[in-house]
Amino acid sequence: GDSVTQMEGPVTLSEEAFLTINCTYTATGYPSLFWYVQYPGEGLQLLLKATKADDKGSNKGFEATYRKETTSFHLEKGSVQVSDSAVYFCALSGNDYKLSFGAGTTVTVRA
């Protein structure tokens, strides 16, 4: 079945550092790929998505590119802020419209 593996955390960074969270997937067909973010005490919010190979999703300075050849969808941000402290989830959705999630990566940004 479909599955997602993402980098284990926690990750602690200083402000303005570069952030990468690795995500790889296993799926049949052509899934859509997502990054969701969960700020403390809140539900999940869609951060960005990509629906086909070589698509790049971007939002709030974050980017991820759908790489079919390496089955990856790594999340990157060039300069993080304290407000980016959150839990980040990589997810995929296949033809059944269900989401399969990775375990989540907790990111803490220090001032």
Added chain:
Amino acid sequence: DVKVTQSSRYLVKRTGEKVFLECVQDMDHENMFWYRQDPGLGLRLIYFSYDVKMKEKGDIPEGYSVSREKKERFSLILESASTNQTSMYLCASSPAGRRTQHFGDGTRLSIL
């Protein structure tokens, strides 16, 4: 903006109780989902529904049931609560044919 509202942010119940978690969405979405979130496990799908009166089992349905009598409301039921059901529960919805799901703020449920 899509609004998915879960009836309680925090809930404390006792083992053996029947527990109802309610979820309402205001965007006329056909699809609705219930997940539980546990540290190190991400989100796991409990049940989902593609339309009124319809329900499908997800990956971990044991000990749970659902009800969808109206399009906007999807209820999760713990028939006889147990301590291993202590968790964060998240509801989500999406339009028919669309893969992006919209989430509520979650209910943190403790079973004592």
